[in-house]
Amino acid sequence: MLLGLMLTIGFAVIELLGGWLSASLALIGDAGHMVTDAAALGLGAIAARLSRRAPTDKHSFGLRRAEIVGALLNGVLMLAVVAWIVFEAIQRIIDEPSPVHGVIVLVVASVGLAVNLVVLKILHGGEQNLNTRGAILHVAGDLLGSLAALASGLVITFTGWTPIDPILSLFISGLILVSTGKLLRDALHVLMEGVPRHVNLRDVGEALAGISGVLEVHDLHIWTIGSANYALAAHLRLESLDRWPEQLKLMERVLDEEFGIRHVTLQPELPYEIAFVDMPATVSR
Secondary structure, eight states: OHHHHHHHHHHHHHHHHHHHHHTOHHHHHHHHHHHHHHHHHHHHHHHHHHTTSOOOSSOTTTTTTHHHHHHHHHHHHHHHHHHHHHHHHHHHHHSOOOOOOHHHHHHHHHHHHHHHHHHHHHHHTSOOSHHHHHHHHHHHHHHHHHHHHHHHHHHHHHHOOTTHHHHHHHHHHHHHHHHHHHHHHHHHHHHTTOOOTTOOHHHHHHHHHTSTTEEEEEEEEEEEEETTEEEEEEEEEESOSTTHHHHHHHHHHHHHHHHOOOEEEEEEEOTTSOOOOOSSOOEEO
């Protein structure tokens, strides 16, 4: 991720300069998209580093949510970038388009395409986890942006039709908006203690209720601590406590292997105990 980050952010600066020198809004827009890719790679690398830090008295889960805060900030900044690009593109379409140096756009976009292909290869060769898959999606989207900028350079070089530049910059802005929207949605979902999107709350409850000796599962909560780090808390009504250690080990294995949940807190209860149910996931056997 760090190698991909250095390549991406380095070329984003070059592409920004190329866009300024050539007066190409498409290149400037694609540079903005590469910044979102660099942010995704950087957040993944920072998250991996922070996740190694031990919990403290003030942060009992450690600093695993630093990546979520960074994602929110990155998303808000990129929305501002999109608004600026769209405004400039519309102005250029309405007014007479500014002259664009097609050759510069063509050369810079070609190099950008090569850089994105290299970064994709690097990411595919590394450890495959949630952060990496998200970064791959970002870079794949930027690959499309580089293709759009390349198309702009080709059209301008061989036809001189400059309106293609602001038109394609709107397309690139759409790519940025989609990736930024998903980033903000996922970050807010985590901060609102939402159930991880790959987990079905009812399925988890039924899996726990299917363990021999479990009568009911209630007060079930599942949330995300950090990237690919999920937690669960639940109350279990049991026939008896005689086999609780064995049942607990089985439940922990099921939750880990079937749902990827490793931070587990389970509260056993006997049938005669009165449980307070305050959430929709109550599963009886």
